Amino acid sequence: xxxxxxxxxxxxxxxxxxxxxxxxxxxxxxxxxxxxxxxxxxxxxxxxxxxxxxxxxxxxxxxxxxxxxxxxxxxxxxxxxxxxxxxxxxxxxxxxxxxxxxxxxxxxxxxxxxxxxxxxxxxxxxxxxxxxxxx
Numbered sequence: 001x002x003x004x005x006x007x008x009x010x011x012x013x014x015x016x017x018x019x020x021x022x023x024x025x026x027x028x029x030x031x032x033x034x035x036x037x038x039x040x041x042x043x044x045x046x047x048x049x050x051x052x053x054x055x056x057x058x059x060x061x062x063x064x065x066x067x068x069x070x071x072x073x074x075x076x077x078x079x080x081x082x083x084x085x086x087x088x089x090x091x092x093x094x095x096x097x098x099x100x101x102x103x104x105x106x107x108x109x110x111x112x113x114x115x116x117x118x119x120x121x122x123x124x125x126x127x128x129x130x131x132x133x134x135x
Contacts, residue, residue, distance in 0.1 A: 057101040058129070062086060063094045067117065067126055070104060074116040 042048075057063060062084060069075060069083040077095065081088045095115060098104040103122050106113040117123055 054101060057097060057103065058125075060094065060097075062090065063098055064126075066091065066094055066098065067103065067122065070115060070117050071123060071126060074107075074114045076112045076114055080115065 065084045066080055069080055075083070077088050077091050080095075081091045084091060095104060095106075099106070102118050104115050105118045106115045108114075
């Protein structure tokens with residue numbers, strides 16, 4: 001999900017207020033609040049539904065294993081199947097779901113598709129999730 005683009009889904013006055021609140025003294029130092037709407041306002045339902053759908057993708061252990069396998073290096077379907085200890089068919093099915101959620105991407109190397117995490121946000125979500133679970 002491109003959260004920076006989500007501000008454009010909000011009315012211009014809300015987007016301006018969100019930008020101002022991020023730039024203000026209350027904004028977190030790490031800059032991760034760029035997607036927020038104005039203080040005290042709820043994001044649009046469409047954004048919340050998209051977020052809920054994103055979290056649903058994380059509800060399958062096989063998908064989580066695939067994502068963790070891809071944290072270290074880019075892998076083919078066969079390599080992922082070995083690491084995750086499941087069939088290539090099952091991995092392909094889960095990769096389709098992960099691609100639709102824009103959590104993984106692929107590049108073609110000859111006849112093989114090599115998969116990787118889509119961006120640093122995915123790595124951050126996994127790391128933060130593990131930190132939360134392990135506390």
